[in-house]
Amino acid sequence: MNTRLVARHIGTVSILIGVAMLFSLPWAFPALGRRTGHPGPYFFEWRGFTALAISFVICLACGLLLRLYGRSGGHLYRKEAMAIVGLSWVMATVLGALPYFLADTYRASTVRLMGPDHPPLVEDVTGYGFLFRQHWVPMDRLDPDQYDLLLALADQQAIGLDEQALIAQTENHLAPQLLRDLAAQNEHWESAILFPNDARDPDAPENRENNYRIRWSEMDVIDCLFESQSGFSTTGATVIDDLEDPHLVAHCILFWRNSTQFLGGLGIIVLFVVLLGQGSAGKALMRTEIPGPTKEGATARMQHTAWLFAGTYCGLNVLLTLILMLFGLTLFDALCHALSTLATGGFSTWNNSVGHFDNAALEYVIILFMLLGGSNFTLLYYTLVGQPRRLLGSIEWRVYISVILLLSTAVIAFGLAYGDWPGLTFLQRLSNGIRYGLFQVVAIITTTGFGTDNFDGWNSFGRGTLFLLMFVGGCAGSTSGGLKVIRHILFLKIMKLEIEKSFHPTVVRPIRLGGEAIEDADLRKNILVYFSLILVIFVFSWAFVVTVEPDSTWGFDTQHKLIDSASGVAATLNNIGPGLGTVGAKENYTNFSPLTKLLFIWLMMLGRVEIFVIVVLFMPSFWRSR
């Protein structure tokens, strides 16, 4: 292993990531970091700004040190290429987590009210240690007064209520005293409730320093890594409960969050090759990086291929941004959503994701661009230059579209039969069904993971279909995750051939795709190995989550633990984002224990680079020079 060469390249990658952070800086200014129809407050986000600036300096220092140690000599062989790609993803995750960490980003409330009849859960402050702490502690059941009081506070998210408002809202003049009593009960409550001018929170913003509040917990290292990995792997799973409060999450940090998806969708290495070329080394890197079973370039020069990919990708981003701005979105919202749509990531700037805008036309536009994000970008490029037949004739794309049409029809039909969508007349229900059903099917199959409707409320068929769709993914050569449609096609064909072989062993038959025989002799093995690996990883990760994650994460209702865990594993491994139940459309990953989050980080990374590139980093023989 030529470690110095590897160091030099990942040093460059580190600098690239640092430079990418600079693009998030302007959004700290209130003139730019402005959302559609959000009252504010708007202010210069010095915390986010300095965090990004410091992160940039760290990336730069890191990169320069690595380049100082490294050297440019030597040929880039397969091993080095894999090491560079694998390490660059690991490094991106770590460096990408810095802004969240340095900007003191808050993720979620420390109190979870589970309804008036169940004891609330409060974040544990004692703990058994960093990774293995019991995350949520059930308290005693609340009496109705206490419950109403906490509900009123929880409704205000992290802002809270001042004394008058608190009394007015609860119609209980003893409310402040009740809170003090609660806080005196035990150390968990004490830590969870903040009082006006609380000494424990000296930096409280002006609009809430005089308020009674529920404390929100800051993102710890693992949360930051999770968010960063979720961005770079274009997953879109989040641990942040409230995206709309700039005191909790700054606009510039939100922008960084979405730009990690842009980078992840493009591929850090693709960016590297786009900018630097690197000749045959670039080719070796790209082959390792590009997802999908076939790695044929569109042009003879790899840098040119990378250019086409990046150009198409950026062009579509710009186009979608402009279209979204026509819908009345601010530049910030339009750009952020464009970045995460074409990267098939799924980070939004609103808690209710795309559903926030509640605009059917806008949703159809997003559907279209999610579809494009899940298509092969080389073929999209040919379509743009006037050869649409190459895309329309592609077997993979046809199957991809057919699967979407077929399954969304089925999902809509079942949803209508079960009355999942509101509407007075059948026509209304149908149009709602098409709008929400199609959106969700496309959002899941392209591994974007946006939400417009709470699909957790759908019937079992719809939910089951969405769950299975997580394993489909988009086309090879796209920004989507999952297994990719082409692998499923090849898998079915291989199965058919294997079954024929069992009763007719002498037959010789190649795998055909669109009539053309595929010459690659290792393809059968590769496809089968990949399917088995995904299955094995899925099953064992599921077992791991079920074992490690305490039941208290689910509160009183633990009967969905199995399916929720499975969907969480599937949604992270396939880079979707939301799953079912506790990780469903209106929920997120914030309640999981750190150890489980760590597993999810690992799964997201495996899913993005298609397993091998990361796994080899843990093989001692990979690093041995022989």
Added chain:
Amino acid sequence: MRVVILGAGTVGTWVADLLCQHRHSVVVVDQNPEHTRRLNDELDVAVVTGSASQASVLFQAGVIGSDICLGLTGIDEVNIIGASMAKAMGASRAMARVYAPVFRDLSTFDYQRHFRIDRLLSLEHLSAVEMAHYIRNPGSVIMENFSRGELEVQDVIVHEKSHLIGKPLKELKLPVGVRVGSINRGERTWIGGAEDAVEAGDRVTLIGQREKLEDLVDKFVVKSGAHQRVVIAGAGETGYHLARILESSRTSVLLMEHSRDRCEFIAAHLKHATVVHVDATRRAVLEEERVGAADVFVACTGDDENNIMAGVEAREIGAKAIMAVVGRPDYAEVVNKLGIDVAVSPRDVMAKQVLSMVNPGPILSRMALRGSELNVIEVDVPAGARATTQRLAELQLPPKCLVAALLREDFVTVPGPNDRIQQGDTALILVENSSLAAMLEFFQADR
């Protein structure tokens, strides 16, 4: 006629012998001194030792001013280059034998036109065509390509359910570029006129552009549900070509081949045929692959004895019809007695082709329609020929003669009565033997 043959292998030797017997003067070129020496001893031919792709060697062989040059070495590229050079150096005609089907595939590149060779000939393909004709008769078979592959002649038997029965030809709205040539009913064959109507069971010869012909053939031959099962033993070039011809229709093809690599190659290139990796000369294998249920068994393993034995075995097991490629002329007598229905000899096929090329006058090629007096003839139109003087309607061509198509600057047209033949055209003419000489007079160069 003066003939130059490039290559003194089995085929070259045999063609040289054949042409000697027909009293042509033959020069044979071969790189191997032993071959040339042997040939010099055995046959009444002149020999030149040297590479067929060298201009000096071709010059020495007297290509300049020769009537025909045949590229018959074992290497496709040498044949093509040699024939192309000979043509450029002044041979009136040039023909090259090729093995690889890619040289005859016009979809990507027209080798024949590019190298200005009058005919690219694949013995294996011709044998396969011959066998396919037996297998698919009745039915349509691509009989031959003319005008460098732009034109095809197909022979179809009109199906009783065809919609075209009973209507005069002029009402059929035939696509532009396609023409009904001859109609054969019972013992009689004639050139189809505008008033003629086809009947079920007629054998009709169609001439026209390749793509358009396909559509028309479908209208005459209603696809029946009858499914033929053909087993081909040996996936050499002959077997491969045969499978290719057959697989486009309702025929299930099973190819047996004992070389793994060849199996994979064939399997990759044939979309519908099933390829199995077995030794077709073993009886157990034939039984296991259910040769007994086959409608036709074709043995073309590349070895006469194996072909005959496999054919006899297949007959024993119960295959309905047996065909075999048998090269050695001395076996030809016994194969029928052994129960082999059709034995195809590549040499006979070759002989037909070569002799049709070795014609004096403007005829480029000539094909006799099966079971009739009619010929399809391809002729060059020289400067000052009588045919160019008037429009077709006024030309007073002899009876039983039809100008079916014209190739002009690489573009094929089916001429109407108001069209005129021009100098430099290649004309495809359907003519009865009795009118041939009279017809050819129209195409004699002005002396």
